[in-house]
Every structure is written in C-alpha cells, then in structure tokens.
Amino acid sequence: MKLRNVLRKIALLFFIGTFAALALAQAKSPDPLPSWNEGPVKQSILSFVRKVTDKSGPTYVAPKDRIATFDQDGTTWVEHPLYTQAMFALDRVHELAPKHPEWKTEPPFKAILGNDREAMAKFTDADWGKIIGVTHSGMTIEAFRKMSQEWLARARHPRFKRPYTELIYQPMLEVMQYLRTNGFKTYIVTGFGQEFVRAYGEQVYGVAPEQVVGSSFATKYEYQDGKPVLMRLPKVFFNDNFAGKAIGINLFIGKRPLAAFGNSTGDRQMLEYTGAGGGARLMMMVLHDDGKREYAYGPAQGLPDTRVGTFTQALCDQAKKQGWVVISMKNDWNKIFAWE
Amino acid sequence: MKLRNVLRKIALLFFIGTFAALALAQAKSPDPLPSWNEGPVKQSILSFVRKVTDKSGPTYVAPKDRIATFDQDGTTWVEHPLYTQAMFALDRVHELAPKHPEWKTEPPFKAILGNDREAMAKFTDADWGKIIGVTHSGMTIEAFRKMSQEWLARARHPRFKRPYTELIYQPMLEVMQYLRTNGFKTYIVTGFGQEFVRAYGEQVYGVAPEQVVGSSFATKYEYQDGKPVLMRLPKVFFNDNFAGKAIGINLFIGKRPLAAFGNSTGDRQMLEYTGAGGGARLMMMVLHDDGKREYAYGPAQGLPDTRVGTFTQALCDQAKKQGWVVISMKNDWNKIFAWE
Numbered sequence: 276m277k278l279r280n281v282l283r284k285i286a287l288l289f290f291i292g293t294f295a296a297l298a299l300a301q302a303k304s305p306d307p308l309p310s311w312n313e314g315p316v317k318q319s320i321l322s323f324v325r326k327v328t329d330k331s332g333p334t335y336v337a338p339k340d341r342i343a344t345f346d347q348d349g350t351t352w353v354e355h356p357l358y359t360q361a362m363f364a365l366d367r368v369h370e371l372a373p374k375h376p377e378w379k380t381e382p383p384f385k386a387i388l389g390n391d392r393e394a395m396a397k398f399t400d401a402d403w404g405k406i407i408g409v410t411h412s413g414m415t416i417e418a419f420r421k422m423s424q425e426w427l428a429r430a431r432h433p434r435f436k437r438p439y440t441e442l443i444y445q446p447m448l449e450v451m452q453y454l455r456t457n458g459f460k461t462y463i464v465t466g467f468g469q470e471f472v473r474a475y476g477e478q479v480y481g482v483a484p485e486q487v488v489g490s491s492f493a494t495k496y497e498y499q500d501g502k503p504v505l506m507r508l509p510k511v512f513f514n515d516n517f518a519g520k521a522i523g524i525n526l527f528i529g530k531r532p533l534a535a536f537g538n539s540t541g542d543r544q545m546l547e548y549t550g551a552g553g554g555a556r557l558m559m560m561v562l563h564d565d566g567k568r569e570y571a572y573g574p575a576q577g578l579p580d581t582r583v584g585t586f587t588q589a590l591c592d593q594a595k596k597q598g599w600v601v602i603s604m605k606n607d608w609n610k611i612f613a614w615e
Numbered sequence: 616m617k618l619r620n621v622l623r624k625i626a627l628l629f630f631i632g633t634f635a636a637l638a639l640a641q642a643k644s645p646d647p648l649p650s651w652n653e654g655p656v657k658q659s660i661l662s663f664v665r666k667v668t669d670k671s672g673p674t675y676v677a678p679k680d681r682i683a684t685f686d687q688d689g690t691t692w693v694e695h696p697l698y699t700q701a702m703f704a705l706d707r708v709h710e711l712a713p714k715h716p717e718w719k720t721e722p723p724f725k726a727i728l729g730n731d732r733e734a735m736a737k738f739t740d741a742d743w744g745k746i747i748g749v750t751h752s753g754m755t756i757e758a759f760r761k762m763s764q765e766w767l768a769r770a771r772h773p774r775f776k777r778p779y780t781e782l783i784y785q786p787m788l789e790v791m792q793y794l795r796t797n798g799f800k801t802y803i804v805t806g807f808g809q810e811f812v813r814a815y816g817e818q819v820y821g822v823a824p825e826q827v828v829g830s831s832f833a834t835k836y837e838y839q840d841g842k843p844v845l846m847r848l849p850k851v852f853f854n855d856n857f858a859g860k861a862i863g864i865n866l867f868i869g870k871r872p873l874a875a876f877g878n879s880t881g882d883r884q885m886l887e888y889t890g891a892g893g894g895a896r897l898m899m900m901v902l903h904d905d906g907k908r909e910y911a912y913g914p915a916q917g918l919p920d921t922r923v924g925t926f927t928q929a930l931c932d933q934a935k936k937q938g939w940v941v942i943s944m945k946n947d948w949n950k951i952f953a954w955e
Contacts, residue, residue: 522836
C-alpha cells in the first residue's frame with residue numbers, strides 16, 4: 276500500500292471517528308428538560324441559557340458569574356399541607372414531651388400534643404417561633420444535622436406516603452442540572468433553616484452545604500471535653516425571607532443572580548433583585564394549579580387561598596409586568612415527581 | 616514506504632510526543648512553593664497535601680470537602696503600622712469632613728482631622744466602631760465596593776510606598792494556588808469587612824466573592840428610582856473575629872476546614888475548630904519576626920508587643936501543644952513580596 280493510500284485511509288478513519296463522536300454527543304444530550312412540556316415557558320429557560328452562554332452574543336456572562344438561586348418549599352419540593360421543617364418541628368415536640376410535663380397545659384405545645392388541628396391551624400408566627408426555638412436548639416451543629424437526616428429517613432408525607440426527599444419536583448431538578456451543565460452555580464435560598472437543608476441538600480439536589488443560604492439560629496462556640504463545638508442557641512440570627520432573601524444572597528454569595536426561582540410572596544424581593552441586574556435574566560414563579568397531581572393554591576388566578584406558600588394576585592400581576600415567567604404545574608410539567 | 620514502516624514512524628512520533636509532553640509537564644511544575652525555604656515548615660504543607668489527596672491513603676479527602684481558610688491581615692498581607700481597612704476609614708474621615716463641621720471638636724474625629732497620632736494610638740474599640748460606622752455605611756453595596764477599589768488604586772503604604780494590594784505575601788499566594796491546584800476551595804476569613812475584601816479578592820488572591828467570609832454591617836433592602844438596592848446601615852451584623860471565625864466558617868461554608876492559616880489571637884478559634892476535625896489537618900500561624908524585610912511583633916518569643924495583630928506567648932505555647940506550625944517570616948520565607 277502506498278503512503279498516499281495509507282494517509283487517505285487515516286483521513287477517512289478520522290472523518291468517520293469525528294462523525295461518530297458528534298452523532299454520539301447529540302444522541303447523548305437530546306432534551307435537557309424532558310419533564311417540561313413544549314411551549315413558551317420551557318423555551319424561556321432554553322433561550323436564557325443560550326443567551327448567557329453564547330460567547331459571541333451581547334449578553335454573554337463568564338462562568339464565574341453564572342449564579343442561579345432557588346427557593347425550596349413550593350419551588351423545588353412539596354410544601355403542603357405544611358412546610359416539611361414545620362412537620363419536623365411538630366414531631367420533635369412529641370419526642371421531647373416526656374422531658375417537658377409543663378407542655379401538657381402550655382400553648383402552643385398543648386395543641387400539638389393533643390393533636391388539636393383547629394388550634395394548630397391558627398398558630399401565629401410567635402407560636403411557631405416558640406416551637407422552632409425549643410425543637411431546633413440546644414445541640415451541636417453536627418447533632419442537629421444527624422437528627423434531621425434521621426427524621427427525613429423515617430418521616431412520611433401524609434398524602435403521598437413517601438419520604439419528603441422523594442417529593443422533589445423533577446422538572447426543577449432538571450433545570451438545576453441543566454444550569455450546572457452550563458457552568459452555573461446553583462444555590463438553595465430558603466426562608467427555612469440553612470442547617471436543615473444542608474443535612475440533605477447535596478444528596479437530594481446536588482447542592483453543597485456552602486451553596487445553601489437560609490435562615491439561621493445564633494451559634495455559640497464552646498468546649499465539650501476539651502473539644503470546640505458550635506452549639507445552636509434558641510435565638511434567630513438571620514431571617515432569610517422576603518427582603519431577607521436579597522440580603523442573604525448578597526451576604527452569602529456577594530453576586531447578583533442571573534436566574535431566580537420562587538413560588539410565593541417570600542420570594543418577591545429575590546426575583547426583583549435578580550431582575551434589576553442588566554443583560555439576560557430569568558425569573559420564574561411556580562404556580563400550584565394542579566390539585567390532582569399535587570396541590571392547588573394561590574389565591575392568584577382564583578385558586579384557593581392558603582397561608583402556606585401564598586401566591587397573591589398582586590404578585591401574579593407584578594410577575595406579568597416585570598417579565599417574570601409563571602410556571603403552571605398543570606400545563607408546563609408533564610411529570611412532577613421522578614417516581615410518577 | 617511500507618505500511619509497517621509508516622506505522623513505526625507514527626509510533627515513534629507518538630513516543631517522542633508523549634516524552635516531550637511529560638518532560639514539559641515536569642519542567643512546568645518544579646516547586647509549587649518557591650518562596651519557601653526548605654525545612655520542616657515547608658515540608659508540613661507538602662506532606663499535608665499529599666496525605667489528603669492520596670486516594671490509597673487513610674486520610675484521603677474528596678475534593679468537595681477540601682476547604683482551606685486564610686485570615687487576611689498579617690496572614691496574607693501587611694497589617695502594620697495599621698490595618699489597611701482602618702487606613703481606608705481614616706482617609707474617608709478626611710474626605711467626609713467638609714460635610715461634618717462638628718467633627719472638628721468631636722472625638723474621635725477631632726484627633727483624625729488634627730492628625731494627632733498620640734490620641735489615635737489610644738483609640739478604643741468603641742472609637743473605631745464610630746469611625747467605621749460613619750465611613751462604611753449610607754451607601755449601596757455597589758457604591759461601597761467601587762469606593763474601596765478607587766481608594767486601593769490611589770492609596771500607598773506609608774513605609775513601602777506601594778499600593779496595599781502589592782503588599783500580599785508571595786509565599787501565602789503560592790500556598791493558596793498550590794491548594795487550589797490540588798482541588799481545594801480557598802476562603803479568606805477576615806475579622807475585617809467582607810465587602811471590602813470582595814472589592815479586590817478575586818483579582819488579588821483569586822478568591823471569589825462567595826469565598827470571602829468576614830465581618831459585616833446590616834443592609835436594608837430599599838428602592839431607588841423604582842430599582843431595588845441594598846443599603847449599608849451603620850450597624851454591625853456579624854463580627855467575624857475570635858469565636859466569630861469558627862461561627863462564620865460554619866455559617867458561610869457549612870464544612871470544617873482541613874487547613875487554616877492565621878497570625879494573631881483573633882485566629883485562635885478558627886485553628887482550634889479546624890484542628891478538632893479528624894484525619895490530616897494543617898494549622899499554621901505566621902510569626903512576624905522580620906523587622907528588616909517587614910515588621911517584628913509578637914509579643915510571642917520576646918518580639919515587641921503590639922495592639923495590631925497580637926501574637927501572644929500563650930498562643931505560641933498553644934500552637935506547640937496542639938501541633939500547629941509556626942511560620943517564621945525571617946527563616947521560612949526567602950521572599951516576602953512578589954516585587955522583591
């Protein structure tokens with residue numbers, strides 16, 4: 276065989292190899308968002324990612340500044356009939372009750388121990404403050420995370436009869452993964468406890484402890500058997516909700532997000548703050564309009580009113596005005612949970 | 616030419632290419648810490664990194680958990696005769712003075728405006744609180760970062776006559792880079808302002824805003840011309856010093872560091888907290904014993920006493936007892952600044 280022929284063969288093999296590799300790559304990454312129905316909502320995500328990753332475009336953003344923030348309850352997992360961490364707190368009250376005989380007659384604990392649903396539905400923020408205070412403090416950070424993990428392993432959602440960590444919205448997991456594949460850092464920004472989410476965030480969302488922004492209790496540095504530990508105190512240090520979400524984002528991340536995802540009034544400022552940046556931005560709100568597969572509540576768009584994850588009509592109007600995308604669970608998601 | 620000969624030639628070229636690449640790689644990464652003199656201190660760094668990155672060893676740590684925290688003032692840059700951010704605050708007092716005629720007679724501002732060094736040397740923490748309060752608040756986060764950057768561009772160190780950002784310790788930059796090359800996330804954990812360090816951290820240290828843990832003022836979410844902004848309030852939100860460093864590390868990172876670097880009493884708890892973890896850990900303290908090339912202060916080891924970056928003998932004794940490595944600037948660093 277002549278050299279020319281050999282070189283031709285090599286060139287041909289190279290060509291075939293390249294073609295095969297390209298075909299394979301295409302086959303491997305068909306639709307990054309398979310649980311999303313086709314339509315303008317899904318397109319808004321794809322189009323946003325194209326805009327910030329297209330190096331030749333005017334809205335390109337360097338990977339180091341690609342930040343996306345996700346509210347948790349009602350945005351990445353189920354929050355009805357009650358926030359998961361509130362469920363955890365109620366269970367902890369039952370566990371701790373033997374050590375607190377005074378709770379039998381003392382509100383709000385009396386209502387919890389007596390399973391008085393009517394009274395519990397009327398709990399004020401101050402009541403919840405007391406409940407969270409006694410159930411979430413008095414232990415080290417490590418002990419609290421372990422306790423949270425153990426509870427999550429055994430607790431079951433009253434309707435779905437599954438662990439809460441299986442009630443993650445598959446479409447949102449796909450968005451998180453899709454954004455990370457495109458160089459984004461994804462953060463959970465929750466009004467609930469930072470340490471609670473850190474107990475499972477990496478496993479459930481692929482979000483590392485340093486990428487969880489949330490509310491927190493003060494901690495105290497002290498020594499146990501000569502070893503330093505951080506003890507949780509029954510004292511709120513930071514409230515990461517409403518304006519606190521924008522404040523928390525700056526405090527913990529120090530950069531303005533390019534994309535933010537929420538579902539209730541507590542997320543308004545996070546989305547406003549995100550939208551106030553220049554260039555391409557993506558602000559999305561999950562609307563719970565699927566009572567069949569999940570829950571239906573607003574009161575936006577005439578949906579039933581709720582105290583858990585309220586999405587008001589005013590917020591819905593603001594979303595429209597400011598170009599935020601409202602996700603209809605019913606119409607935009609062909610699958611809600613991975614196990615469906 | 617026969618096919619066999621062609622293949623031989625290809626194999627030979629491949630061999631030469633591989634050899635050249637390997638030689639180049641070796642030539643490219645000779646000593647990751649060239650500014651460190653040979654000896655047990657330098658070896659402690661190299662040995663620590665080997666231990667946590669050796670997959671077959673008992674102290675291997677996955678990259679996601681490789682966290683290293685660095686104090687800033689006196690550890691990664693010069694802090695004498697006065698902390699850089701205090702210098703910034705003093706300059707700001709002069710700038711703001713025309714708007715505050717009352718400062719001419721009001722302590723501690725009077726002493727600053729009159730350049731009364733004796734009075735300034737006696738400033739209490741409360742005095743500094745007042746000074747930092749008025750000079751570091753009342754503007755948005757963005758305005759404050761810009762103001763910090765502009766000051767750093769024009770300010771000069773009184774002795775070295777160079778920008779403060781050129782007074783970074785080259786050996787510590789090498790350690791940071793070496794750790795990052797080995798999969799570590801490097802954090803600045805400073806008793807000074809988180810936002811101040813964020814203004815230059817990426818450029819100077821290669822440390823992104825989300826990897827700066829520091830003291831902070833409260834911020835307020837408000838609207839300017841309909842756009843949301845975060846305004847800095849004259850109210851301390853978090854004091855990231857002493858026990859605050861361990862608390863801040865958990866708050867912002869949520870993981871225990873594998874390595875921590877400090878130089879003064881404010882770093883004690885950070886090093887203790889780091890050392891209390893299992894496996895391989897590296898705790899290092901910079902001792903300023905080089906009055907010729909930098910400054911000499913302690914009062915550890917009989918060095919002159921100071922109120923700026925105090926390293927007590929008690930801390931030095933604790934370091935010895937707990938296996939922390941004390942770095943002698945004089946003996947362990949053959950170069951202190953990049954421009955030497």
